[in-house]
Amino acid sequence: xxxxxxxxxxxxxxxxxxxxxxxxxxxxxxxxxxxxxxxxxxxxxxxxxxxxxxxxxxxxxxxxxxxxxxxxxxxxxxxxxxxxxxxxxxxxxxxxxxxxxxxxxxxxxxxxxxxxxxxxxxxxxxxxxxxxxxxxxxxxxxxxxxxxxxxxxxxxxxxxxxxxxxxxxxxxxxxxxxxxxxxxxxxxxxxxx
Amino acid sequence: xxxxxxxxxxxxxxxxxxxxxxxxxxxxxxxxxxxxxxxxxxxxxxxxxxxxxxxxxxxxxxxxxxxxxxxxxxxxxxxxxxxxxxxxxxxxxxxxxxxxxxxxxxxxxxxxxxxxxxxxxxxxxxxxxxxxxxxxxxxxxxxxxxxxxxxxxxxxxxxxxxxxxxxxxxxxxxxxxxxxxxxxxxxxxxxxx
DNA sequence: CCGGGAAATGAAACTTGTTCTAATCTGCTT
DNA sequence: AAGCAGATTAGAACAAGTTTCATTTCCCGG
Numbered sequence: 001x002x003x004x005x006x007x008x009x010x011x012x013x014x015x016x017x018x019x020x021x022x023x024x025x026x027x028x029x030x031x032x033x034x035x036x037x038x039x040x041x042x043x044x045x046x047x048x049x050x051x052x053x054x055x056x057x058x059x060x061x062x063x064x065x066x067x068x069x070x071x072x073x074x075x076x077x078x079x080x081x082x083x084x085x086x087x088x089x090x091x092x093x094x095x096x097x098x099x100x101x102x103x104x105x106x107x108x109x110x111x112x113x114x115x116x117x118x119x120x121x122x123x124x125x126x127x128x129x130x131x132x133x134x135x136x137x138x139x140x141x142x143x144x145x146x147x148x149x150x151x152x153x154x155x156x157x158x159x160x161x162x163x164x165x166x167x168x169x170x171x172x173x174x175x176x177x178x179x180x181x182x183x184x185x186x187x188x189x190x191x192x193x
Numbered sequence: 194x195x196x197x198x199x200x201x202x203x204x205x206x207x208x209x210x211x212x213x214x215x216x217x218x219x220x221x222x223x224x225x226x227x228x229x230x231x232x233x234x235x236x237x238x239x240x241x242x243x244x245x246x247x248x249x250x251x252x253x254x255x256x257x258x259x260x261x262x263x264x265x266x267x268x269x270x271x272x273x274x275x276x277x278x279x280x281x282x283x284x285x286x287x288x289x290x291x292x293x294x295x296x297x298x299x300x301x302x303x304x305x306x307x308x309x310x311x312x313x314x315x316x317x318x319x320x321x322x323x324x325x326x327x328x329x330x331x332x333x334x335x336x337x338x339x340x341x342x343x344x345x346x347x348x349x350x351x352x353x354x355x356x357x358x359x360x361x362x363x364x365x366x367x368x369x370x371x372x373x374x375x376x377x378x379x380x381x382x383x384x385x386x
Numbered sequence: 387c388c389g390g391g392a393a394a395t396g397a398a399a400c401t402t403g404t405t406c407t408a409a410t411c412t413g414c415t416t
Numbered sequence: 417a418a419g420c421a422g423a424t425t426a427g428a429a430c431a432a433g434t435t436t437c438a439t440t441t442c443c444c445g446g
Contacts, residue, residue, distance in 0.1 A: 017297075022403065032425045034406085043403065095297070102295035102356060104210075104288070109360035153375045156353035157346055163295060163356075167302035182346045185379045215433065225395045227436085236433070388446085395440070404430080411424070416417100 001039050003029035008046045012096040020047065020096060044108050047100035054097070055118050058086060059134040062122050066131040073187040079126035080158055080179040087162070088172040098166040114138065116155070123151035150186055157182040194232050196222035198246075201239045205289040213240065213289060237301050240293035247290070248311050251279060252327040255315050259324040266380040272319035273351055273372040280355070281365040291359040307331065309348070316344035343379055350375040
């Protein structure tokens with residue numbers, strides 16, 4: 001199962017979503033197709049599992065080195081810049097994961113909702129300038145209602161922008177810029193630039 | 194070609210994206226598969242063509258009855274409520290179109306970028322409280338830079354929310370609410386509720 | 387009326403995600 | 417050691433998007 005995910009990630013890094021042919025994944029991980037489908041319901045399911053691990057990594061990185069400097073605007077900008085950078089470092093792989101997020105079947109939608117919560121916790125922490133409590137149960141709500149609304153809204157902007165990036169519509173920097181613009185509008189930055 | 198789109202829309206209304214089987218589309222529109230692929234590059238291409246027509250319809254509706262009442266916040270909320278309602282009226286069909294938007298190949302990405310511009314023009318018009326100039330060329334920019342940033346940001350929130358709705362994650366009202374929340378944060382509404 | 391070329395057709399082939407099946411293997415219990 | 421349950425395998429089969437191709441139809445200038 002670890003081998004399955006590793007093989008899928010390996011293929012995704014090389015050629016993106018389409019390159020993750022399940023027959024290849026099965027062969028490269030020394031597993032039969034049937035076994036693969038015992039562990040994962042679909043191709044997207046495998047990549048979402050990988051995405052989950054990436055988010056865990058991001059959680060630990062943010063817990064180890066929280067964005068502390070400056071205003072809320074600066075912290076939010078920095079947080080998403082780091083997150084975007086982490087994705088753009090392996091563009092094909094990131095594209096594959098984003099593609100999996102937009103599959104749109106009810107089955108994976110629930111898993112994505114859970115991922116959203118995890119990220120929202122990180123965003124809210126960055127907004128408040130505190131370290132995220134990554135060991136707390138997911139339904140522990142932090143921040144005021146207003147802070148949660150801000151975090152969620154900027155996450156949505158990030159998601160939209162990432163989808164555009166994944167489709168090849170614009171570059172990594174545009175993603176950071178669009179998020180920063182949104183943060184500026186919400187957090188009353190004078191120079192939206 | 195009209196027949197092709199009509200057949201695709203008909204099937205999409207009944208069963209969503211998966212129900213649009215190209216063999217069925219071909220049969221229902223009395224056309225061979227090869228002909229279908231002469232006019233459209235892919236399944237998504239057909240549905241994006243339909244989406245384009247929907248946006249045209251929205252343009253005319255907004256030009257005929259522009260949202261004029263109240264504050265910028267109220268106009269924006271009303272605009273997106275109307276847009277969301279128009280989609281939710283034929284949920285399966287809307288899901289299919291949204292699914293096509295997230296396909297993520299470079300080919301369709303450009304078409305989607307053009308659609309974005311069209312909608313952005315409507316949003317900016319709603320923001321300013323003017324009627325959209327739907328006959329002007331698309332690259333005519335209206336509004337200040339700040340207005341364009343606001344329009345674009347709220348569009349991104351709308352898109353994210355629609356993707357969630359299309360995946361069955363939440364109801365139509367949640368889409369309107371999330372957009373309203375974002376508009377409230379940006380346009381300084383006291384009662385974000 | 388005729389010939390030529392563009393467009394459409396029908397059908398098969400190919401690809402890849404997903405499912406199914408019969409055979410085999412593995413570890414555990416008695 | 418025998419036997420059984422459950423996991424695993426190899427491989428076929430199926431579904432649907434996409435491509436290909438030989439043949440037919442259609443239209444139009446001469």
